[in-house]
Amino acid sequence: MFGVKVHKLEGEKVRRKLIELGILDKEHKVKRDGEFLIFPVKEKVEGFEIVETEFELVEKRPHSYREVVNVPEHLKLLLPSSFDIIGDIAVIELPKELMQYGNQIGEAILKVHKHIKAVFAKGSAVSGEFRVRELIHLAGEERTETLHKENGIKLRLDIAKVYFSPRLATERMRVFKKAKEGEIVFDMFAGVGPYSILLAKKVRLVFACDINPWAIKYLEENKRLNKTPNIIPILGDVRKVAEQIKADRVIMNLPKFAHEFLREAMLSVKSGGIIHYYGFSHEDNLFDEHEEKIKTVARELGKSVEFLERRKVRPYAPYQYNIAIDFRVF
Template sequence: MAKESRCIKILKNEGEMTRRKLIEEGLLDNSLKPFSDECHLYIPVTGDIPGAATEIFEERDISAPLPRHELIGGIAIIQDCDRDGARRLLDSRPVIHTVLYSEGPVTGEYRTKDYIVLAGKNTTKTDYTEYGQRFLIDLSAAYFSARLANERQRIAAMMKDGERLLDMFAGVGPFAITLSGKCSVVYANDINPAAVSLLYDNIRLNKKKNILPVLADARCLGGIFPPGSFDRIIMNLPMKSSEFIDIAFRLCRPGGMIHFYTLQSEPGEMEEELGKYECGKISERVVRSYSPSQHHAVYDIRVI
């Protein structure tokens, strides 16, 4: 059935961030389906928002819940190989063009996943916007998670202007690009050539002038940069970061900060290992749940 409702009209690439904000403010009318034209998205709202217009919307069929999913730009990744659920999810939001199912965990030296297309376009590529930064993503070529968006903002808020930053496992550049506004220079390293190629694209897309991509095994960075070269180091390789701790401590200056990400089952699992190094204050926090038995954690380490 069709129903008249107040709505807001926005550009398509602003759709997901706007939807999240409306949900937080309790203004999204989830009983109606948004729709789009060539450039714009029309989202139904429950409140009288300044500048809102009136349009006709199709009512949702809310008899069956939508599958749990992670949304990255126009791609939704669901947890089960459910083609019916994928189709309902595809139809639920005009911003979604593809629904994928991951066949397994991140594997290999290049940290990639294999995906099955369950609904929509036959692609693993999308354009993703995060806090005003745009990223070209290819999920089959390089790992990316939108779930660290708030974590990237947290670190940006900690930084001082003019820092020298090393991102040891940069991927397509979400940390490097987000944090570059506080930096004099960013060295963004990855061993995956496809990730570094996308990183180049994203640097150009966001018009960044102070990011230098590096294609290298992180084990070699100690031979590329002299000791104490950096004020801050990002180590977001949660399954293997512990293999590179000594390099990070060698490259971080005294008084600098290392952000060490890991997967763990209990709080404090890495404290003994980190205690072998010259550490000042160590703060630990949970970033997100990873599995029923593990969580993604970060240790903020002050080097002395």
């Protein structure tokens, strides 16, 4: 094969030039020869020292764990195309037909994604007062605590003890962009603080409530980790806290049950303040049912609402969506 030989100090400049000319052979590795580098090229090119030599092939890494996993051929169509990555832990949802191959699937994920250190399967749905699920260890380290990074913040958490979804990072940033400096925010179901920590970087004060003591423990740690002293963590039932707070903006990230806490949210927001409401809906009726509940509670409290934005946040289940409704309360 042909190669372009240059002194190592000229290596980066020459590499860029060969790419620009479209002749760098990216399927083979660059060769070292003492103080010199030899770049594999597809053809001879004038203006460079050309040598003939042998090059090693670049090892092509698979793009997906499904390319390397060892499961029966007839089951490969059942392999999930995606999974959650929380810090350095992967959490995958496997159909029952694949559970017996969990270790092979976990090892394949570790092989393809070098930054992942542990793999778990979802063993149950999210349930209970603390919104947690059973997890089944598949491969890698047997630990459930990790450090997750998103939107420029750090979140330490234990995925077995608290609820957390990395799939809401974009939604959290959307709310952050809408928040104003000087605001007081009430995060009604704060968890380990993905909304609270982010918003505290911008607003004046955040009241962050959760009934799960583990969530508040990690929220306290994340408050220190991110240097956000303007967060007030509150351990307890949000129903007992609500009317004591008057906020410019309220976050209701409890999609399955948020409608049951609309009264508390509206009693906690200042006149003209904004509520970010989340729910689950069938694709045939995404917003109407939720908006009717919002208007009903507002009437009962002698208040009025103005709907500002409606959006699908993400698919949740077949034909089901996690939806967001932003509305102002007067």
